[in-house]
Amino acid sequence: MGDFDGLRALVTGGASGIGLATAVALQAAGATVTVLDRADDPDLPDGLAFVHADISDSAGVAAAVDTAVETMRGLDILVNNAAIGAVGGVETNSDEEWHRVLDINVVGTVRVCRAALPALRASAAAAIVNIGSVAATVGLPQRALYSAAKGATLSLSQAMAADLLPEGIRVNVVNPGTADTPWVQRLLAQADDPAAERTALEARQPHGRLVAAEEVAAAVLYLAGPAAGSTTGTYVAVDGGMQTLRLRPRG
Incomplete structure (x- = not known):
């Protein structure tokens, strides 16, 4: 018996990376999992079930979430992982x-949550986990737009947690x-020297390497x-x- 037996989960951006690692881990723990991805x-x-959706499209998100909920006969866990990146200083973009x-990164999360809330309210084990970033809490060079989006995700999540706790829905x-x-x-492939750029990214984290997607998934679970x-x-924080x-x- 897994910890998630009988629970139903929806993971956005679940076709690759952290989203896929999370969907696989939830399934291995006993959950029924649907991936929502563009x-x-x-x-x-x-x-793993799959529903196509672009989280920038409100009507498409609503239809996709309804399909997932109908297929799984309910929803207990929502993981908002779908997002895009951005590089540059405040004047770049x-x-x-x-x-x-x-x-996509902020309002997209709102769209999915809004569509999922009716089903989550009917669950006795409702939980929302939003994937943020260390960029929300640490000043990183050349990440102004991305940091602003992830900072908004963190603040949004805390406000949602306050609003939804009386209804038995946890948000983290x-x-x-x-x-x-x-x-x-x-x-990395776009860098002038991909190997040097990877070394710099690894050195930026105190444990000296990139974070594995499976490590992030473990925290989500x-x-x-x-x-x-x-x-x-x-x-x-899963940031080494x-x-x-x-x-x-070192040295």
Whole structure:
């Protein structure tokens, strides 16, 4: 018997990276899992259901969540992982790019939560876990837009936790450091010296490496599961100590 037996979970952006690792971990723990993603016909492990949706489209999100809830006959856990990245200082990106990133990373989460709340209210074990970033709590160079979006995700989550606790719905956040995901791999590929850039990203985290997607998924499972029944309105940093540790230079 797994800790999540009988529970039903929806993971956005679940076709790759942290989302896929989370969906696989939830399924392995006993949950019935549906992945919501904008990818076309993703190659998912057996047993994971898939619903296509773009979280920038309110009507599409509502229809996709309804389909997932109907298929699973309810919903207990929502993991909001779908997001996009952005690079540059405050002057780098256009107004249009600011609107696009905030719309997907912040308002996209709102759209999914809004659509999922009726089903979550009917659950006796309702939990929402939003994927944030260490960029929400630490000043990082060349991440102004991304940091603003993830900071908004953290504040949104805390406000949601206050609003929804009386209804028995817990809301928490996982803040990963730089994780070894397809998005980071694409970012590295665009660098003048990908190997040097990877070394710099690894060195930025006190434990000296990129965070594994499975490590982030483990934190999601804790916050989403019954063992965290008294945990809401907070975040867990999975960042190799980046937020809080100041180690002496090696060597």
